[in-house]
Amino acid sequence: MDICVIGGGIVGLASAWYLAEDGHDVTVIEARPGVGMGTSQANGGQLSYRYIAPLADPEVLAKIPGWMLQPDAPVRFRPRFDPDQWRWLVGFLQVCNRRDQSDSVAALLPLSLYSRQLVGELVAQAGLDFCWRRNGKLVVHRDRGSFEAARRRLDAQPTLAAAQQALDVRACLQVEPALARMAPHLAGGIHTPDEEVGDCLSLCRELARVLSARERPVRFLVGETVERIETRQGALTALVTSQRRLEPAACVVASGTDTTRLLRPLGVHVPIYPLKGYSISPPVLAAGGVPEASITDYQRKIVYARIGERLRVAGMADIVGFDASVRAARIDTLVRETRENFGDAVDYRDLEEWAGLRPATPSGRPVVGATRIRGLWLNVGQGALGFTLAAGCGRLIADRIGGRQPLVPDAPFMPEAA
Ligand SMILES: Cc1cc2nc3c(=O)[nH]c(=O)nc-3n(C[C@H](O)[C@H](O)[C@H](O)COP(=O)(O)OP(=O)(O)OC[C@H]3O[C@@H](n4cnc5c(N)ncnc54)[C@H](O)[C@@H]3O)c2cc1C
Numbered sequence: 079m080d081i082c083v084i085g086g087g088i089v090g091l092a093s094a095w096y097l098a099e100d101g102h103d104v105t106v107i108e109a110r111p112g113v114g115m116g117t118s119q120a121n122g123g124q125l126s127y128r129y130i131a132p133l134a135d136p137e138v139l140a141k142i143p144g145w146m147l148q149p150d151a152p153v154r155f156r157p158r159f160d161p162d163q164w165r166w167l168v169g170f171l172q173v174c175n176r177r178d179q180s181d182s183v184a185a186l187l188p189l190s191l192y193s194r195q196l197v198g199e200l201v202a203q204a205g206l207d208f209c210w211r212r213n214g215k216l217v218v219h220r221d222r223g224s225f226e227a228a229r230r231r232l233d234a235q236p237t238l239a240a241a242q243q244a245l246d247v248r249a250c251l252q253v254e255p256a257l258a259r260m261a262p263h264l265a266g267g268i269h270t271p272d273e274e275v276g277d278c279l280s281l282c283r284e285l286a287r288v289l290s291a292r293e294r295p296v297r298f299l300v301g302e303t304v305e306r307i308e309t310r311q312g313a314l315t316a317l318v319t320s321q322r323r324l325e326p327a328a329c330v331v332a333s334g335t336d337t338t339r340l341l342r343p344l345g346v347h348v349p350i351y352p353l354k355g356y357s358i359s360p361p362v363l364a365a366g367g368v369p370e371a372s373i374t375d376y377q378r379k380i381v382y383a384r385i386g387e388r389l390r391v392a393g394m395a396d397i398v399g400f401d402a403s404v405r406a407a408r409i410d411t412l413v414r415e416t417r418e419n420f421g422d423a424v425d426y427r428d429l430e431e432w433a434g435l436r437p438a439t440p441s442g443r444p445v446v447g448a449t450r451i452r453g454l455w456l457n458v459g460q461g462a463l464g465f466t467l468a469a470g471c472g473r474l475i476a477d478r479i480g481g482r483q484p485l486v487p488d489a490p491f492m493p494e495a496a
Pocket residue numbers: 084085086087088089090107108109110114115116117118119120121122123124125126302303304305332333334335336337340353354355356357381392393433434435436437458459460461462463464465466467
């Protein structure tokens with residue numbers, strides 16, 4: 079079948095990968111000058127298969143009033159005259175409770191563990207080079223109460239307890255000696271030895287390279303924007319791009335935060351709103367001074383990951399609309415935190431400052447599956463976990479298009495469930 083994928087981010091490319099494996103003729107249409115240059119560009123780099131709890135958490139809800147008064151808080155909200163923003167916030171508040179949160183975790187965990195298996199297969203089969211490492215992840219808690227709560231959650235879930243360990247501060251230091259400066263402020267940490275890290279932009283480029291070199295190559299239309307999706311009698315008929323008209327048999331929309339605007343004229347609503355985050359990636363000067371494992375500072379919601387010769391520091395969730403500009407005050411916070419925790423182990427003169435918009439649904443669940451328009455499929459809304467979930471979501475959409483039952487339950491991700 080002739081299939082177009084709109085969006086050359088990690089989700090679109092993973093979709094293209096599995097569709098091409100199924101023997102379809104695939105075209106990827108990407109508006110930017112290259113693949114992976116949207117939100118997939120400089121994210122936290124975490125393949126965080128076991129940390130899939132969504133932002134919609136009653137603990138987060140309780141902290142929001144305090145964060146509103148704190149200029150360098152991990153979450154920032156700027157109200158706008160935008161019904162989508164208010165609709166999203168109402169949806170978010172509705173699912174900020176234990177039951178919805180644990181439903182989302184229960185839905186996401188099989189998908190993320192499936193992604194882990196698929197990424198392992200990709201690395202083994204296709205020899206993709208994207209600074210991938212199984213380096214483990216240590217989530218450190220500054221607050222004794224939150225550490226004890228994390229330890230209790232672990233004790234209550236035997237499947238997690240088999241893969242994770244609660245560590246006191248001394249044990250955290252044994253796992254990760256580069257935490258020496260942070261240690262006096264810590265209560266403990268949860269260690270997951272088999273979590274992974276990689277560079278999402280490099281993976282995007284690698285996927286595109288291998289897909290372009292296939293015997294039946296995937297076609298890339300880069301620097302070309304899909305301006306309109308046309309339908310007739312409830313079925314997809316054409317995509318009108320900035321340069322041509324295409325008439326594929328099917329189309330997978332993987333356009334990240336731009337999805338809402340693209341689908342609105344068709345009357346297809348997906349509850350996606352941008353959650354803006356930031357990163358810096360300074361070069362490492364002293365290898366022993368930066369962590370080998372990925373570190374998540376639980377209270378400050380900042381992740382640290384060594385990616386190649388650089389330290390990726392990422393975090394924050396600003397609910398401020400579609401503005402992807404880099405805000406100096408947010409970068410200053412990331413620099414200050416890095417300096418406080420790792421001193422001069424990195425070179426602050428070359429930060430590679432970046433901001434990106436997470437395509438977030440209120441519940442943190444992606445939207446993957448068929449729309450009511452025949453031939454029009456969605457693979458969007460991976461939010462804070464797009465790098466982690468891309469392989470699984472790519473496989474899901476290819477399975478559904480190919481008429482196969484996916485290996486993991488996908489009912490919670492179907493468009494009508496969103
Ligand atoms: C600060 C930060 C840290 C993060 N850390 C992590 C992490 O550690 N681990 C993790 O798993 N996830 C992380 N994420 C989330 C992850 O980066 C995203 O979920 C993921 O990149 C989304 O991929 P995507 O392909 O859906 O979107 P994108 O990468 O944005 O790709 C969508 C593409 O569609 C193109 N497009 C849009 N509209 C059109 C159109 N009309 N025509 C043609 N092309 C179009 C865009 O140009 C874009 O390239 C982080 C995000 C941020 C912001």
